[in-house]
Amino acid sequence: xxxxxxxxxxxxxxxxxxxxxxxxxxxxxxxxxxxxxxxxxxxxxxxxxxxxxxxxxxxxxxxxxxxxxxxxxxxxxxxxxxxxxxxxxxxxxxxxxxxxxxxxxxxxxxxxxxxxxxxxxxxxxxxxxxxxxxxxxxxxxxxxxxxxxxxxxxxxxxxxxxxxxxxxxxxxxxxxxxxxxxxxxxxxxxxxxxxxxxxxxxxxxxxxxxxxxxxxxxxxxxxxxxxxxxxxxxxxxxxxxxxxxxxxxxxxxxxxxxxxxxxxxxxxxxxxxxxxxxxxxxxxxxxxxxxxxxxxxxxxxxxxxxxxxxxxxxxxxxx
Amino acid sequence: xxxxxxxxxxxxxxxxxxxxxxxxxxxxxxxxxxxxxxxxxxxxxxxxxxxxxxxxxxxxxxxxxxxxxxxxxxxxxxxxxxxxxxxxxxxxxxxxxxxxxxxxxxxxxxxxxxxxxxxxxxxxxxxxxxxxxxxxxxxxxxxxxxxxxxxxxxxxxxxxxxxxxxxxxxxxxxxxxxxxxxxxxxxxxxxxxxxxxxxxxxxxxxxxxxxxxxxxxxxxxxxxxxxxxxxxxxxxxxxxxxxxxxxxxxxxxxxx
Numbered sequence: 001x002x003x004x005x006x007x008x009x010x011x012x013x014x015x016x017x018x019x020x021x022x023x024x025x026x027x028x029x030x031x032x033x034x035x036x037x038x039x040x041x042x043x044x045x046x047x048x049x050x051x052x053x054x055x056x057x058x059x060x061x062x063x064x065x066x067x068x069x070x071x072x073x074x075x076x077x078x079x080x081x082x083x084x085x086x087x088x089x090x091x092x093x094x095x096x097x098x099x100x101x102x103x104x105x106x107x108x109x110x111x112x113x114x115x116x117x118x119x120x121x122x123x124x125x126x127x128x129x130x131x132x133x134x135x136x137x138x139x140x141x142x143x144x145x146x147x148x149x150x151x152x153x154x155x156x157x158x159x160x161x162x163x164x165x166x167x168x169x170x171x172x173x174x175x176x177x178x179x180x181x182x183x184x185x186x187x188x189x190x191x192x193x194x195x196x197x198x199x200x201x202x203x204x205x206x207x208x209x210x211x212x213x214x215x216x217x218x219x220x221x222x223x224x225x226x227x228x229x230x231x232x233x234x235x236x237x238x239x240x241x242x243x244x245x246x247x248x249x250x251x252x253x254x255x256x257x258x259x260x261x262x263x264x265x266x267x268x269x270x271x272x273x274x275x276x277x278x279x280x281x282x283x284x285x286x287x288x289x290x291x292x293x294x295x296x297x298x299x300x301x302x303x304x305x306x307x308x309x310x311x312x313x314x315x316x317x318x319x
Numbered sequence: 320x321x322x323x324x325x326x327x328x329x330x331x332x333x334x335x336x337x338x339x340x341x342x343x344x345x346x347x348x349x350x351x352x353x354x355x356x357x358x359x360x361x362x363x364x365x366x367x368x369x370x371x372x373x374x375x376x377x378x379x380x381x382x383x384x385x386x387x388x389x390x391x392x393x394x395x396x397x398x399x400x401x402x403x404x405x406x407x408x409x410x411x412x413x414x415x416x417x418x419x420x421x422x423x424x425x426x427x428x429x430x431x432x433x434x435x436x437x438x439x440x441x442x443x444x445x446x447x448x449x450x451x452x453x454x455x456x457x458x459x460x461x462x463x464x465x466x467x468x469x470x471x472x473x474x475x476x477x478x479x480x481x482x483x484x485x486x487x488x489x490x491x492x493x494x495x496x497x498x499x500x501x502x503x504x505x506x507x508x509x510x511x512x513x514x515x516x517x518x519x520x521x522x523x524x525x526x527x528x529x530x531x532x533x534x535x536x537x538x539x540x541x542x543x544x545x546x547x548x549x550x551x552x553x554x555x556x557x558x559x560x561x562x563x564x565x566x567x568x569x570x571x572x573x574x575x
Binding site: 094111124130148198201203256262 | 450
């Protein structure tokens, strides 16, 4: 299969989607039905920011497998996808829990034993792959990666001589995921989504994907969206399902709402970096499979930590 | 004057690399020591320093005691001039708006190539490292300052894998690879400050840190170094530099 989706297929797939103005709100336990085993899944946010953690949590609980996941920078969400068996292929520029904790032992275990693939591109290359996908063109030209071994490992990218200047350029192929998972601060029941603060690559990702599932801190009325349409970053017709999940990025952060829940992150990292197999199983059993609901998962993180993260998150507006 | 026992290696790194920045510059900073050193420079001799972060921030002004755990966290945006998409901020490098890129490093070689991807053969790696992040983009598109620990296993003749290109194989190989702009400019370690020969593009010591001998630098470096007979010595950290740095990172997140 070609690394780039043929344009005919891209257009045909989009025409087949129901893009009407309709309410798309579903329950968290129902979102897994929008994702099939083996799908390519684009993940919004970056590192520990606006990670669609509740969606990833729901996909793991539904025992999805063989997902090919792409994200500009992937953190503990990548660990969980590998560790649970939901994914065996991650496309990203950086994969570890966070700089504070060194190298992820979960990533290392899966990649070094050949259980899973970590496909590395430069950060800008990932961005331009989503951009090309969003633009409906098969590639974008960039200059980074040339001369490096990152490029030597990526036969999917093509070096060319520029037809205008004769310079060397690199063409990176469009990335059009089957599904995009994105967490936002607010959206209406139709899917008009507003993102505060850092938007990372989420707009390109949403427009590139063939299906978009949103989680939102809260659902607001369409009237409220219309009062500030300049804040709307993703239009309703690109969105296929919406779940209202307060603290849907926990234990990661959501701009202006909460900072990362660092005690939980530290607890997680200690558990899995000590034992990437047993520690991961323990974490998944306790925090992913056992809770009856996302609220119960938050309960396990603990009220005090959730409140501390919220207070810190809102302080962005004090400065 | 401060004494060697008054500061840690990480503090020395942060302070020496902060001194490399000049007021009015636009600097693209990575997480860890670079973020801290750029913020320190801003509080000392560079009040007009514009700091960019890959998360999509222009003009960051990180708050003391609230260091972001990555360059993609909301703490990076406090008092910034602008937030934008990650691809957009990285494209500023390609367009040429950035004076200096500033990163840490896991492994570097004689031509300033950086490896943060694999230890050992990439086909069957002994260790898979986290990868490039924005490192390859920054190193490919602008002048680079690298702050890193000086150990023999980190300063090697040739890196196992070029994640972020320096001068590639020296001479004009970088330009010939399709990277006509930027290149490795300075490497700052707890032992010395390095530049690169104008022609061969090999790493070259510019100054030794106080109390460090040439032999000590050479012993900790996996390739031969040429020392000028009149090589200088860096000024040790001042009380003001140290106290400002410690206010920025009271939890010693990055200066442990």
